[in-house]
Amino acid sequence: MLLLHGAGAPVQSQYLTLLAQELALQGIEVWRVNFAYMQKSLQGQKQPPSKIAVLQQELAAFIKQLPNDLSLLVGGKSMGGRVATLLVAAEDETAQMSISAVCCFGYPFCPPAKKAQGISSRTEHFSRLKLPVLIVQGERDEFGGKAQLLEAPLTSWPQLSLHWLPFGDHDLTTLKKHPMSQQQLIQLAAGTCRDFINAKILAN
Numbered sequence: 001m002l003l004l005h006g007a008g009a010p011v012q013s014q015y016l017t018l019l020a021q022e023l024a025l026q027g028i029e030v031w032r033v034n035f036a037y038m039q040k041s042l043q044g045q046k047q048p049p050s051k052i053a054v055l056q057q058e059l060a061a062f063i064k065q066l067p068n069d070l071s072l073l074v075g076g077k078s079m080g081g082r083v084a085t086l087l088v089a090a091e092d093e094t095a096q097m098s099i100s101a102v103c104c105f106g107y108p109f110c111p112p113a114k115k116a117q118g119i120s121s122r123t124e125h126f127s128r129l130k131l132p133v134l135i136v137q138g139e140r141d142e143f144g145g146k147a148q149l150l151e152a153p154l155t156s157w158p159q160l161s162l163h164w165l166p167f168g169d170h171d172l173t174t175l176k177k178h179p180m181s182q183q184q185l186i187q188l189a190a191g192t193c194r195d196f197i198n199a200k201i202l203a204n
Helices: 014-025 036-042 052-064 079-089 112-117 124-128 182-202
Strands: 002-004 031-033 072-077 099-105 133-138 160-165
Touching: 002 014, 002 052, 002 079, 014 072, 014 182, 052 072, 052 079, 072 079, 072 182, 079 099, 079 124, 079 133, 099 182, 133 182, 160 182
Parallel strands: 002 031, 002 072, 072 099, 099 133, 133 160
Antiparallel strands: none
């Protein structure tokens, strides 16, 4: 799996480090990469995220550098997952040829400050997905929780599988009163990804 970060934290973040470890325990080899703007930020040149189209081009370039003798998944936290879904919905299929599926961990359906705008602008490409896509989402995710997605047109997105994790937020952090920890939810996320691979890739 090529694992991408979200808008604000690099692949070295605690969340993505834990996720990469849990994916490895599920038998999934993980390559973690930072987009160019994040790499510059880590070097002291703090920058905002590049435009989505630029990030798609960077992702396509990353993919071309990887070996193509194994099934390749692209995984992404938040923005990284969004970029991956846009790539596999694009008209140009060149970069998609070696991708088998996409796994999104906390999809940013709608920024918290723009909830009134709804989720349509970040989901309109879902009907054009050309490969299986899994979204693992915390029920309390402030970028799109279970209550916010009650009326989402899931039947219009045949390539999409949406799996909810109880009481998790955008980073799968849980409430103190909840019996499950963030690490346990990350373990569940990795296990869900493994099941998805078995069903959508290895079974075919």
